[in-house]
Amino acid sequence: MRITIDEDRCCAAGQCVLAAPEVFDQRDDDGIVVLLQEEPPESEYENTRNAAALCPAAAIVVEE
Template identity: 60%
Template sequence: MHITVNEEKCCGAGQCVLLAPDVFDQRDEDGIVVLLTPRVPAGQEAAVQEAVAVCPAAAIEVRA
């Protein structure tokens, strides 16, 4: 699965980082999401899907 993030939509809530810290981080200066890997690591599928679902800005997308 391939992950993309829309930094312009991101509101810096940080839910993605809490759910999948191996995949997402936040910039120190403004809290905007930073994608650590464009591919979902093995074993992280459920956490990434939950991050997509709870993102208040709908800034994360996952495609097969």
């Protein structure tokens, strides 16, 4: 699994951080998503998929 994010699309909702805190974080100044793990471990696959599905701006792309 490989994750990419589109910071320009991010609306800083924070759903990704709630769903997969080991993979995503948010910048302190504006809340834009920060990718912590571009290639998360298999143990985080389900959480990462959920985070992408929950993103209201569709800023997270999951490549399997």
